[in-house]
Amino acid sequence: MKKVCVITGGGSGMGLATARLMGKDHTIIICGRSVNKLENAVNDLRNEGIDIYAVACDVSDSISVEKLAAYAKEKGPVVAVIHAAGMSPHMGSAKQIMEVNALGTIHINNTFYKVIEKGGCIIDVSSMSAYLTPKIIMPVGLYKLSVNDPELFMKKIMKRVNLFPKKVRAGVAYGISKHFVIWFAKQDAARFGNKDARVLSVSPGNFETPMGELEKEEADAYTKYCAIKRFGHVEEIASLFAYCASGSAGYLTGVDILCDGGLVASGVNPLKKNGR
Ligand SMILES: NC(=O)c1ccc[n+]([C@@H]2O[C@H](COP(=O)([O-])OP(=O)(O)OC[C@H]3O[C@@H](n4cnc5c(N)ncnc54)[C@H](OP(=O)(O)O)[C@@H]3O)[C@@H](O)[C@H]2O)c1
Numbered sequence: 410m411k412k413v414c415v416i417t418g419g420g421s422g423m424g425l426a427t428a429r430l431m432g433k434d435h436t437i438i439i440c441g442r443s444v445n446k447l448e449n450a451v452n453d454l455r456n457e458g459i460d461i462y463a464v465a466c467d468v469s470d471s472i473s474v475e476k477l478a479a480y481a482k483e484k485g486p487v488v489a490v491i492h493a494a495g496m497s498p499h500m501g502s503a504k505q506i507m508e509v510n511a512l513g514t515i516h517i518n519n520t521f522y523k524v525i526e527k528g529g530c531i532i533d534v535s536s537m538s539a540y541l542t543p544k545i546i547m548p549v550g551l552y553k554l555s556v557n558d559p560e561l562f563m564k565k566i567m568k569r570v571n572l573f574p575k576k577v578r579a580g581v582a583y584g585i586s587k588h589f590v591i592w593f594a595k596q597d598a599a600r601f602g603n604k605d606a607r608v609l610s611v612s613p614g615n616f617e618t619p620m621g622e623l624e625k626e627e628a629d630a631y632t633k634y635c636a637i638k639r640f641g642h643v644e645e646i647a648s649l650f651a652y653c654a655s656g657s658a659g660y661l662t663g664v665d666i667l668c669d670g671g672l673v674a675s676g677v678n679p680l681k682k683n684g685r
Contacts, residue, residue, distance in 0.1 A: 410485035411436045418494030420446035422618030426643035432459030438481045440466035468494045468513030474520045488529040489654040492517045499623045503582035510586035527605040530654045535590040535612040537669040541680045542584025591665045598663025607662035614669025616641040636671025
């Protein structure tokens with residue numbers, strides 16, 4: 410049986426580009442909430458000769474994720490999960506963003522832990538916002554609740570987010586949720602290691618995707634500080650995901666890889682008033 414790669418958020422952007430690349434030697438399962446988007450992606454990639462299937466799945470719903478994992482397992486040995494599903498500040502409320510980005514990552518790691526093959530890898534997609542959002546607002550002390558009690562974790566973290574003025578809450582929720590993704594992937598490395606599997610996170614900077622387009626107005630201000638003065642192309646992050654998930658990266662786990670065109674390296678932080 411051909412090896413299976415599951416890609417959450419595979420109907421567009423980075424996920425779709427990754428499906429195209431990983432589809433060269435894997436059976437691909439993409440998921441997302443919009444069936445139309447998934448159908449279009451499946452039609453396009455099947456025409457390119459890729460063995461691809463779609464599952465409607467909301468990663469913030471644990472039962473939906475269980476169904477996705479069961480479907481993937483039926484298709485063959487699951488060796489890679491690229492968890493690219495996410496919501497940005499312009500896409501929803503602070504609560505929705507936290508549920509998709511943070512709770513969704515908990516569901517994906519916990520559920521696929523049960524089905525991932527020996528030698529397999531999960532890549533949780535974070536964001537350079539995790540590096541740029543001021544550390545002082547990160548409720549790191551609450552993160553450990555997510556391991557045993559995701560419900561209490563969500564309740565407490567939303568209480569913290571709701572202390573901020575309404576107009577900045579979605580942005581704060583995004584920064585915290587992506588900082589949490591890095592933490593969660595790191596702390597999960599030992600658990601996955603016991604199964605001879607890996608888990609790591611990748612933090613993209615600004616990329617040319619539908620999400621990147623929505624955030625363009627703010628994101629454009631960052632480009633001049635980057636070492637590489639443009640948005641990233643989706644193929645550039647897809648090939649990083651593919652490498653990280655491959656056996657060639659067999660010793661790589663429990664880390665975050667920042668792929669941001671050198672913005673964070675510049676030391677300039679457009680999220681701060683004085684830029685530093
Ligand atoms: N583009 C950037 O500049 C940038 C920068 C930093 C980090 N990122 C991160 O990179 C990842 C990929 O984003 P992208 O840029 O490729 O954006 P994108 O094209 O908007 O892709 C995100 C995908 O996630 C899916 N999704 C959203 N909520 C979901 C849910 N609850 N359950 C399942 N699927 C869901 C969306 O499909 P449906 O709406 O149909 O569900 C969509 O296909 C995200 O995690 C994002 O936060 C992107």
